[in-house]
Amino acid sequence: MTEIRALDELLGHAESRLAAQCFSVPYQGHAHEELYRQVRELRRKVRQALHYSVYAAFVQTSGFGKTRAVFEMACLGVYICYCSLAAKGSSAFPPRTELLADRLSEAASEIEMVLYLKAWLLVLYEELQRGVTAQQWKDMQLPGGGNLAKRVHQVWSDLLDKPNEEEWMVLDDPDKASAAMLEDPISRINGMFPPSASRPRVIFVFDEARGLQDDAELGKAPFNQIRRALRVFFNHRQFFALMLDTASKICKDFLPRRSEEDSARALKLALGLLPPIYFIPTLSVNKVVAGKTKEEYVNPFAWMTYGRPMWAARLAVEKDTARLQEFAVQKLVGVVRGEFHGTQVNVEEGEMTESQAIAMLTACAGLQVCARSPLAEVMAASHMNLVLRVAKGPSRIFVGLPVEPILAEAAAGLLRDDIVKQKALMHVESACMSGYVTPGPRGEFVAKFILVAASWALADDNLDEHYLRPVPVADYVRKLLVNGRADHASFRELERNLPAGGMVFFNAFVAVNTVPDEAMLGKCCASGCAIMYSADNNLPGADAIIPVWKPQGMTCIVISVKNLQRAGWLEKASVDKVKCEFTRVEVAQGLPVLCTVAMSLREPSMQDSTNWILWDDLPDMHSHVTCYGIQHNYDYLSTEVKQLLQSILVTVPDPMHGANKEEAEWIKQMLPERFENAERLFRRWN
Incomplete structure (x- = not known):
């Protein structure tokens, strides 16, 4: 049994290395541009009076190019804040973002998720001051590119340890409390971009997003907490979030109907969710081939x-x-x-x-x-x-x-x-x-x-x-x-x-x-x-x-x-x-x-x-x-x-x-x- 387990691990490592090499193959086509077009369109439509949160699901099958297209949006000046929640030991690439994914999958409150977003914004602001480009920011999140995820995790841990950050819980309006907590880093980052730029420039990405779902009591899963935290961005059009996954259950779990909504507020106000993204032009089925032998x-x-x-x-x-x-x-x-x-x-x-x-x-x-x-x-x-x-x-x-x-x-x-x-x-x-x-x-x-x-x-x-x-x-x-x-x-x-x-x-x-x-x-x-x-x-x-x-x-x-x-x-x-x-x-x-x-x-x-x-x-x-x-x-x-x-x-x-x-x-x-x-x-x- 030990020998079989060792062989499985060896094959898994080989698959991981191959996946990494495949990820670096020169990108072809314009799928990232189409994906960004759909993101901009969704961001333009989202309204606090109509929608529950500022996110969309991106659902498609394995090998379709979801993750690669997301990262390629960096070519368009988009700063991707990425976390992979792939299973431990998986051969997925990019691999599981260990420290962040571990803590995210256990987060049980909205405040933890608000501070997760704040940690990313604080680190991003530091890098923007140094003149980092979207491409360089992307490279820092891939294996061998640095310890960006560790830095974010450390800042997040420091924020969680501050006792005054819990004061918001006694307020009557959590949305206002969250906005107050993120007001400073948001305004700083907004100041780094041209004033006329209303398109999304920072996108929080949760890959293999099923990792945010657990067997917790209804409404207590980490996924429910993060989408509540994302509500703070309704009035800040340069920010958005994407939930990536391959399973069809994403439509039920990540885009529940109103009748299945866990939030009393959403039910009372009849708030909806943004529709999923499920198509980008990456297929090469039936290429035009003429005159071949x-x-x-x-x-x-x-x-x-x-x-x-x-x-x-x-x-x-x-x-x-x-x-x-x-x-x-x-x-x-x-x-x-x-x-x-x-x-x-x-x-x-x-x-x-x-x-x-x-x-x-x-x-x-x-x-x-x-x-x-x-x-x-x-x-x-x-x-x-x-x-x-x-x-x-x-x-x-x-x-x-x-x-x-x-x-x-x-x-x-x-x-x-x-x-x-x-x-x-x-x-x-x-x-x-x-x-x-x-x-x-x-x-x-x-x-x-x-x-x-x-x-x-x-x-x-x-x-x-x-x-x-x-x-x-x-x-x-x-x-x-x-x-x-x-x-x-x-x-x-x-x-x-x-x-x-x-x-x-x-x-x-x-x-x-x-x-x-x-x-x-x-x-x-x-x-x-x-x-x-x-x-x-x-x-x-x-x-x-x-x-x-x-x-x-x-x-x-x-x-x-x-x-x-x-x-x-x-x-x-x-x-x-x-x-x-x-x-x-x-x-x-x-x-x-x-x-x-x-x-x-x-x-x-x-x-x-x-x-x-x-x-x-x-x-x-x-x-x-x-x-x-x-x-x-x-x-x-x-x-x-x-x-x-x-x-x-x-x-x-x-x-x-x-x-x-x-x-x-x-x-x-x-x-x-x-x-x-x-x-x-x-x-x-x-």
Whole structure:
């Protein structure tokens, strides 16, 4: 046991060193400017008559670049007063600000927090007198930059030891007392900045802010004390505070609704809170890549960097794709082997939790959880899902897993094992039965799962360290279509139209609602994605378009999801006109289409029930195309996997059953019948 603990500590130190190196990789983009724009906008809106405190939550998932963007605001002349409350022994970077974090997490009164803020202001004023810049101030807070946190802690301790500082507690108005205590350092610092500068120049940052929450009596947690102390800055626009965290619970714990507010004053005056910040433009999903060769498209050092900044930074520092894959697997499922949320797991052997199963299947086949399910938040908080939208309440949070090649690679590496596939699908079946998974796109999920599984099956014949790999288009189409002599005959006719040297390269799906053109196919191929295309024709459903690289340029295969009468897959190949039963899939004029494949998934028999539905053409169900049954093909899927996929198709209760009008309307807005890529989605919602 001692040896295992020592090994864990050694690995933790290695991760910490790597995280530090990643943090120093040259910053790219303008995310810090967008973050500061949002901070300025929130600071402009905050009013003492309307809001409870001068802070906002900044919530997003791991690797999104929250902390780095906060520190980069120093380039804009902002002085960051930073404290990390990361868990002790964590590999987080910057590491836990030990002395300050320890004392903050135990603070039980507002006066302690007021004096914490005063300590920062006094130290900052000393440094401003010496002419310190915002950049230098930032560097003093990073490891190796000095003992700034120790200085602040010492000043804070001295202030706490002064008996006269407790006199404010006998006053009738704590806000006035706090203002009086901070009046002098605030006025000094205000005098150091231009008189016209009303924008935030000093921001108190609490990273891993969950460390301020404890099991104390309601209203006594350190977090509640610090946000009361921050009220002193209502009339001083150069000051603001940010609470950073990754968990979706931040919306409940750090931005409680009025009905959950611990302050009687806030309840009586109906004071609200500032909305959270949850988007800054750091994602590089679906970069514009034009005119690249096949080798440039499929080089792991290219596609592994797509997505959130964490991937590119680690690969730039470590230069080891295998290590990045291992890291991505751990990030995707949380814990590969060991205890995960109270359960012993070994994901590589099929022992996993429901949330881990859904994380894997979301990454490769776009499985969606029900937007109004409480379990959805647990799944999101535990894995790599991005926060896409927070309701104004903010009682609801909508999350989604971005199409990042490295996460699809991690999922594929796990799901190629038959046992892992079966166990993951068993969890999904259970989630479907409980209403945790949206019924609308379940048929499309099965279709997408089959399409990506064909690529995994081909990898068995050509083993390589990467599962996201170029596959000859003829081999891929043969794997999907050929089932018996009749299919062989049809396939030979089709094969003559397939381009020599053509390659399929995808391991996940991105859905769009614009007509795919060659540029879009190039972007998707570069990111290892196929397309789910939702035509703008007021019809339910979406069909798949698989990009194909060929030496002469991009082309594609159209997958039309149908419920046909005959058992086989292969219809007569169409090489000149795209046909689709439901959504009338179209591609840009002049874009060649190799073939149209109709997925024939037949409906099995099932007992009738008023509460259990099979999606059909009902106009108010807000549903996708659903295809039924998979008995006849896919010899690369085991019988058990086929049975589970069939069960997922047909045994899903309707989560809208019993919903009132308001709930149903909200669900309709959240259900993913109109996917867009992550960048487009963020722009629309922000």
